[in-house]
Amino acid sequence: MSNTTLVPRDSDRKSLPGATAGPPGGTVGSSSSAELQTRVDPRHQAGANSTPTNSRGNHTLLAAKKLEKSYHKGKVEVPVLRGVDFAVRPGEFVAIVGQSGSGKSTLLHLLGTLDAPDSGEIVFEGNRIDNLPARGRDVLRNRHFGMIFQFYHLLPELTTLENVLAPVMIRLGVLSYLWQRQAHTERAKELLEMVGLSHRLTHKPRELSGGEMQRTAIARALIARPKLLLADEPTGNLDQKTGGEILAILKRLNREEGLTILMVTHDQAIARQADRTVRLVEGRVAAA
Amino acid sequence: MYKLLLSWRYLRTRYIALASIISVTLGVGTLIVVNSVMAGFAREMHVRLHGILADVIFEAHDLNGFVNPLWHMAEIRKVVGDDLEGMTAAVHVPAMINIQVRGQWLTRQVNLIGVDEETYAQVSDFRQYLLHPDNQKQLSFLLREEGYSESARQLPPSGWKYRRLKSHYEREYELQQRMLRQALGEPDPAAEQAVSPASDSAAGDTVPSDSIATDAVPESEILATVPENPLDAARADEPAQVFDPSTHQHAGIVLGIAIGSVRQRNAAGEVQDYFLCRPGDDVRVTFPTAGMPPKAASEQCTVIDFYESKMSEYDSGFAFVPISWLQEKRVMGDAVTTIQLKLKPGTDLNAVRDRLRERFPADEFPYRIQTWRDMQGPLLAAVQMETTLLNILLFLIIAVAGFGILATFFMIVVEKTRDIGILKALGAPSRGVMSIFLSYGFSLGLVGSGVGMIGGLLFVYYINQIAQLIEIVTGQEVFDPTVYYFQEIPTIVHPLTVLGVVIGAVLIAVAASVLPALRAARLHPVEALRYE
Ligand SMILES: Nc1ncnc2c1ncn2[C@@H]1O[C@H](COP(=O)(O)OP(=O)(O)O)[C@@H](O)[C@H]1O
Numbered sequence: 146m147s148n149t150t151l152v153p154r155d156s157d158r159k160s161l162p163g164a165t166a167g168p169p170g171g172t173v174g175s176s177s178s179a180e181l182q183t184r185v186d187p188r189h190q191a192g193a194n195s196t197p198t199n200s201r202g203n204h205t206l207l208a209a210k211k212l213e214k215s216y217h218k219g220k221v222e223v224p225v226l227r228g229v230d231f232a233v234r235p236g237e238f239v240a241i242v243g244q245s246g247s248g249k250s251t252l253l254h255l256l257g258t259l260d261a262p263d264s265g266e267i268v269f270e271g272n273r274i275d276n277l278p279a280r281g282r283d284v285l286r287n288r289h290f291g292m293i294f295q296f297y298h299l300l301p302e303l304t305t306l307e308n309v310l311a312p313v314m315i316r317l318g319v320l321s322y323l324w325q326r327q328a329h330t331e332r333a334k335e336l337l338e339m340v341g342l343s344h345r346l347t348h349k350p351r352e353l354s355g356g357e358m359q360r361t362a363i364a365r366a367l368i369a370r371p372k373l374l375l376a377d378e379p380t381g382n383l384d385q386k387t388g389g390e391i392l393a394i395l396k397r398l399n400r401e402e403g404l405t406i407l408m409v410t411h412d413q414a415i416a417r418q419a420d421r422t423v424r425l426v427e428g429r430v431a432a433a
Numbered sequence: 434m435y436k437l438l439l440s441w442r443y444l445r446t447r448y449i450a451l452a453s454i455i456s457v458t459l460g461v462g463t464l465i466v467v468n469s470v471m472a473g474f475a476r477e478m479h480v481r482l483h484g485i486l487a488d489v490i491f492e493a494h495d496l497n498g499f500v501n502p503l504w505h506m507a508e509i510r511k512v513v514g515d516d517l518e519g520m521t522a523a524v525h526v527p528a529m530i531n532i533q534v535r536g537q538w539l540t541r542q543v544n545l546i547g548v549d550e551e552t553y554a555q556v557s558d559f560r561q562y563l564l565h566p567d568n569q570k571q572l573s574f575l576l577r578e579e580g581y582s583e584s585a586r587q588l589p590p591s592g593w594k595y596r597r598l599k600s601h602y603e604r605e606y607e608l609q610q611r612m613l614r615q616a617l618g619e620p621d622p623a624a625e626q627a628v629s630p631a632s633d634s635a636a637g638d639t640v641p642s643d644s645i646a647t648d649a650v651p652e653s654e655i656l657a658t659v660p661e662n663p664l665d666a667a668r669a670d671e672p673a674q675v676f677d678p679s680t681h682q683h684a685g686i687v688l689g690i691a692i693g694s695v696r697q698r699n700a701a702g703e704v705q706d707y708f709l710c711r712p713g714d715d716v717r718v719t720f721p722t723a724g725m726p727p728k729a730a731s732e733q734c735t736v737i738d739f740y741e742s743k744m745s746e747y748d749s750g751f752a753f754v755p756i757s758w759l760q761e762k763r764v765m766g767d768a769v770t771t772i773q774l775k776l777k778p779g780t781d782l783n784a785v786r787d788r789l790r791e792r793f794p795a796d797e798f799p800y801r802i803q804t805w806r807d808m809q810g811p812l813l814a815a816v817q818m819e820t821t822l823l824n825i826l827l828f829l830i831i832a833v834a835g836f837g838i839l840a841t842f843f844m845i846v847v848e849k850t851r852d853i854g855i856l857k858a859l860g861a862p863s864r865g866v867m868s869i870f871l872s873y874g875f876s877l878g879l880v881g882s883g884v885g886m887i888g889g890l891l892f893v894y895y896i897n898q899i900a901q902l903i904e905i906v907t908g909q910e911v912f913d914p915t916v917y918y919f920q921e922i923p924t925i926v927h928p929l930t931v932l933g934v935v936i937g938a939v940l941i942a943v944a945a946s947v948l949p950a951l952r953a954a955r956l957h958p959v960e961a962l963r964y965e
């Protein structure tokens with residue numbers, strides 16, 4: 146098992162589809178290729194901290210600026226987020242904690258461009274992404290973000306291996322998928338081996354345990370070599386031991402691969418395993 | 434890629450959706466069967482109708498026809514020109530036919546047609562429908578020696594052989610009766626003779642001379658030997674010669690098969706033909722003369738063949754005699770009631786008809802000019818109408834199936850809400866999600882109508898065997914030959930119709946999946962993901 150290929154390195158950045166073809170019409174596409182020349186591997190960045198050309202981000206991968214979001218229940222407006230401000234640096238493992246119902250999932254959905262904020266900005270690699278057109282956000286989710294959820298959200302009709310390959314299948318058309326299938330299947334198998342599931346390739350999700358499903362979800366989130374992993378209570382539905390194993394995988398990915406992870410949890414004990422904790426209280430970031 | 438994979442997986446795991454396309458399958462199958470059978474029927478009817486009717490027909494308003502047909506035919510030849518392939522004149526007149534069956538006289542109403550032996554076959558398929566193989570080649574109104582049973586119809590022994598045997602038997606019977614009476618000392622048989630013609634002519638008031646001659650055959654003639662050649666002796670209405678039924682025939686007549694026979698089931702339930710008369714028997718024909726006031730003329734004719742077009746209307750209504758004989762007996766000179774034209778294949782019938790109408794305007798000439806389509810228009814239109822109606826009804830069935838698909842798909846979309854959210858979270862565009870459901874509907878429609886098409890075509894191919902099978906299982910005849918004259922169910926498969934039906938069904942299935950697909954595409958990913 147090689148842990149060198151799991152997360153993008155300089156050498157294979159160029160071959161990343163997200164790098165060569167950004168979201169059409171979006172600001173990410175045009176700038177991310179410009180950034181390619183200047184950006185270096187997050188590990189180096191974190192260590193060396195000397196990239197003068199990166200004038201905008203100042204070591205932030207993802208930033209939320211004054212995010213506001215409220216839901217409407219009939220005529221009544223229910224504010225959930227009332228101006229969330231925070232930033233994630235490349236290679237960081239950040240935990241967002243807050244009580245149940247405090248708006249953690251809502252925030253994560255906003256950051257993952259699954260939903261749009263009422264006001265405020267989300268900046269990814271120096272580009273605003275919350276106002277991208279739908280197609281641009283689709284590409285962003287497909288190639289730049291990995292997401293895992295409390296309820297795993299695997300596709301029940303597909304096998305473990307197919308679930309892991311789903312983002313690739315979404316990205317590629319029939320012909321190009323069949324053409325490159327060998328390489329992608331190899332990578333999916335490597336990822337499944339890394340999360341310890343190489344013996345479950347042809348199982349359907351209903352034949353897997355909760356921990357196995359979450360491992361599958363992690364493998365799926367990594368298949369596109371994302372820069373950022375968004376995790377919504379990944380251990381929320383698991384017993385302590387299994388949850389601990391999942392967390393260990395995430396920590397190893399962060400440490401060994403330099404993967405940036407933003408994890409939401411209501412569990413203080415789990416949050417403590419992260420590099421840094423952001424506390425969400427009454428729709429705002431409170432002092433940790 | 435995921436679209437194909439997912440719609441394939443949905444197809445394999447959602448059997449409920451397969452159930453919803455069974456009605457598509459059935460609809461497509463029935464549509465193909467119905468269209469094929471109706472097309473087969475329509476063609477058969479066209480062939481039959483056209484087989485009897487010439488292309489263009491002049492039909493007199495008057496039963497007594499119009500005079501000088503030769504002039505008319507010459508004029509027609511001028512108008513039509515090279516397109517003309519054949520032309521004939523005929524006399525149509527309503528008539529009664531009396532057939533003696535086991536001593537009882539049956540009376541039947543017919544349409545008596547005087548035809549020209551030489552030219553009548555030029556304008557229609559008339560000859561093909563005659564039973565005797567030689568008559569199919571060249572019609573003659575003379576009785577044939579034998580050979581009637583060679584036809585498809587299993588005729589009992591007919592022809593001269595039968596006629597001789599019959600007259601022989603009748604004479605011997607007569608002789609016996611006479612001897613019996615003499616032995617008993619009953620009145621002279623001459624008195625008997627006076628009675629028999631009277632009963633014979635009960636239908637009409639004129640007693641034809643040859644009828645008397647039949648009964649007045651001298652005793653010495655009874656034992657007369659078989660004639661050298663029946664055809665030589667066939668000049669029936671030679672008044673000077675004494676009429677001998679074993680060597681002479683009356684004027685020949687061709688009867689529609691259903692006039693001379695009855696098709697019925699026997700005690701065992703099998704279809705059987707009962708012959709009231711057969712070639713070689715004499716029948717009495719009664720028709721109006723052309724004079725004013727018309728009188729009834731009653732003549733003896735000898736059945737020389739049957740006519741079977743398998744159109745029951747014609748087979749039970751038409752009798753054919755030589756035109757010159759009919760003109761003479763009706764005292765109508767050279768007048769004819771119809772002139773029929775056969776045109777070269779591919780000629781525009783309506784154009785020719787219109788040219789003829791121009792040449793023979795209705796206010797000057799006492800007849801109507803029509804094409805065969807004009808004459809059979811209502812019947813053909815009825816068949817067409819029936820086909821159209823059935824098509825509409827069956828397409829409605831497929832439309833109902835479409836609503837079934839719609840409902841099922843909505844259920845599947847609701848059931849798959851979470852999966853749709855997952856796909857969107859993984860970056861699938863709305864269009865892609867939509868096309869999953871569209872291609873799902875498309876493949877359902879394709880599978881449904883493909884299976885329906887294959888089933889329908891197989892059904893059409895084996896329709897007669899299937900009919901037999903149903904017959905064996907239920908004991909009920911599906912395709913009753915006493916009702917239809919076809920031996921087999923006629924079918925024609927038009928590939929374009931099949932293609933149209935299949936495409937139509939697939940379109941309906943796709944159209945039914947549009948709404949659910951749109952709904953799936955509009956689903957908000959977050960709401961879908963919160964969905965537990
Ligand atoms: N679609 C919605 N309509 C109305 N209210 C909602 C909706 N989604 C979430 N909420 C409300 O927003 C609040 C925050 O929800 P959520 O982000 O799921 O919290 P957490 O993940 O921290 O438990 C909750 O009070 C919830 O009731």
Ligand SMILES: [Mg+2]
Nearest residue numbers: 249250251378
């Ligand atoms: Mg939550």
